[in-house]
Amino acid sequence: MRQVLAADIGGTNIRLALVSEDGCIIDETRCTAELSRHNLQSQQNAEVHILNALCEVIQPFADMHAVTSLGMGFPGFFHSQSGLLASSPNLPLLRDFALAERLAEQLSIDVAVENDALCAAIGEHRYGAGKGYANLLHVTLGTGIGSGLILNHAPYSGEHGMAMEFGHLCIEHHDGRLCGCGNHGCVEAYASATAIIRRFNECCGAHSDAKEVFELAQQGHDCANRIMLEAGQYLGMAIAEAVKLLDVTSITVSGGLSGAWDLLYPALMSELDTNLIPPLKGKVDVLRSTLDDNAGLLGAAAIAP
Amino acid sequence: MRQVLAADIGGTNIRLALVSEDGCIIDETRCTAELSRHNLQSQQNAEVHILNALCEVIQPFADMHAVTSLGMGFPGFFHSQSGLLASSPNLPLLRDFALAERLAEQLSIDVAVENDALCAAIGEHRYGAGKGYANLLHVTLGTGIGSGLILNHAPYSGEHGMAMEFGHLCIEHHDGRLCGCGNHGCVEAYASATAIIRRFNECCGAHSDAKEVFELAQQGHDCANRIMLEAGQYLGMAIAEAVKLLDVTSITVSGGLSGAWDLLYPALMSELDTNLIPPLKGKVDVLRSTLDDNAGLLGAAAIAP
Known part of the structure; x- marks a missing residue:
């Protein structure tokens, strides 16, 4: 059965899991990461910071399980057409940011990202x-x-x-x-x-x-x-x-x-x-x-x- | 240019128009009809009454213009899948009534019906x-x-x-x-x-x-x-x-x-x-x-x- 990586990103808490196609959590880890910092100053700095912070926790877990596909819930607004992160209340420097695409490049796996609250609805609809x-x-x-x-x-x-x-x-x-x-x-x-x-x-x-x-x-x-x-x-x-x-x-x-x-x-x-x-x-x-x-x-x- | 018949049904007022594909009202008539009556007692009576009342005003106008297609806005709730009139606040006897289908049979023209307020949105979106x-x-x-x-x-x-x-x-x-x-x-x-x-x-x-x-x-x-x-x-x-x-x-x-x-x-x-x-x-x-x-x-x- 197919297995994918799932990430639920909060303000400071991150949950990562290996999930089977039928919705079973096979392995899980919880960690913290400081995603919002006050000294980032430019959008470019903020982008690099968030990508590095996410990769730092996701990469080892992805490597350990040798998965090639990641779905992520993230606290922000995503353009429904382009998939760009339009804005995120906790990360005000980020605007129209290709979060999924950039993360996919950096992690060398396929990535999809959606609003965290919408992910909860998708989860409840699919499995709950x-x-x-x-x-x-x-x-x-x-x-x-x-x-x-x-x-x-x-x-x-x-x-x-x-x-x-x-x-x-x-x-x-x-x-x-x-x-x-x-x-x-x-x-x-x-x-x-x-x-x-x-x-x-x-x-x-x-x-x-x-x-x-x-x-x-x-x-x-x-x-x-x-x-x-x-x-x-x-x-x-x-x-x-x-x-x-x-x-x-x-x-x-x-x-x-x-x-x-x-x-x-x-x-x-x-x-x-x-x-x-x-x-x-x-x-x-x-x-x-x-x-x-x-x-x-x-x-x-x-x-x- | 294609021309169709449009009907906007209110509680007592009915508007009928011949409308061209580009949204021009070519001919129009207004009339009244007593669609809701208190002595109908059964759903069957109510169905026959509403069909007859509508046909009485629509048939002459449709014949005059020799149109074969009618769109109608009607004050009621329509099931989105089946198109049935689920209920109408002014006509409490009608439940799950195939208004469009029955009207089409009686008028011998093609008929589509939708909620009146939704029709206004459709009109404003298409032409306004x-x-x-x-x-x-x-x-x-x-x-x-x-x-x-x-x-x-x-x-x-x-x-x-x-x-x-x-x-x-x-x-x-x-x-x-x-x-x-x-x-x-x-x-x-x-x-x-x-x-x-x-x-x-x-x-x-x-x-x-x-x-x-x-x-x-x-x-x-x-x-x-x-x-x-x-x-x-x-x-x-x-x-x-x-x-x-x-x-x-x-x-x-x-x-x-x-x-x-x-x-x-x-x-x-x-x-x-x-x-x-x-x-x-x-x-x-x-x-x-x-x-x-x-x-x-x-x-x-x-x-x-």
Whole structure:
């Protein structure tokens, strides 16, 4: 059975895996790399830096497994036609960069790269809870909220690779919380792990991580419970908006916060149903990912050329 | 040059036209027909009634012009695969009805039918301000707010034909105005002609039509002016949400209310820009339709088989 290399690139964390055609992770390694640096000054420097940083971790793993094909999920916007990396929020110096092509030259293997959140959707659609659906909206609840869309079995990334900025749908138009994007009231400012932690700290003055907050909520902690229920409600409101525009009725949710499914799901479904147009009420399936945090990695494997 | 028949079906008003391949309306007639009746009781009765009502007005016009192909915009949801009319808000008895096929049999001509708001998008894309754009979001500001989407030069209607329920995007999550769909806070409850009239009547106790309200606003009437500016702002907010999900950066607006473009446009653009994600700020074109209220009719002509 064919095996390919998959890479899931985060801000500092990189996951590499050898993946078989049927979606089994045969070998995996995790490492860190400083992809964004502040002293790069020019686009050329930034390009050389990112290529070297990626090759440094990928080359030994690729050599060890003697694979010739790499699929990669990368945090950035990719032009749907040219495949160029249009821009990346964490790497502002990079513009219209032929990341896949340059990486392929340097590694001497075939490379395809796609937006990381879209890779998670591709993974869930190919191997996970979204298998078999022609149309799928996949939401990743992590540090931020990522999202990817499958339309008629194909990934949809929009004209500028900026489609499915689901995390920045506005669900509080008045006095909304400040989001990392600079706007107010985005769903990411209420239902991402970062938001959960921040809200809990504000309410209880205690520093914690998101997992602790939802475990406290599960044990009946009032404030933690309210924050988790509200996160579910806001997610339901945002999913309703997406369904109204896309008429996609299969939704999958992955990421660390989906561990709190028993809290999130009822609140999410109730608010979703309230906000849908009447003919779609009760007709939207929201499923917990069956791939946990491997959705992005397996999606990367799925796009390997 | 090839000529086809186009029909734009409203709740009671029907427009029929003979249209040339280059989008010229050669002959046109307007009539009324009572398509929805309360005493039909069964789906079979409703089917026979709607077919007869449509044929009664279409047949003479088709015979007169000896055309063999009809494109029709109809207020309902059409299954994207089968082309069946899944449902129509005004004709609740009709379910999964082969409207195009049955009409073709009865009229003995070729017939294609599509959702009316999607027809307007198709018309604007083929013949109007949206010409040449691969991706286009078209918004019709009428009694309600309709919307249609072109992706990669092709109409997108979603899995159940219910995509682009743009008019029901929620832009007021707290104490939002009641919308005709039963939900609260939909953009249609603020920026449709019906909403403009209702809001003006509430504020001034005067009965009026939407055109009078925006003419008063243009003359500096305080309340009319505020209502029109708010309509523009809410439209801008809703368009921002659509752009965040779809990454479509070409928007066209038609319908009676677009006559108030000088009032709507600045308010719309300002609010749109505020609400977009940073990389898309300043990059979205919102254009007034060049087809006025012919967008739907010309789109119907464009889908004629």
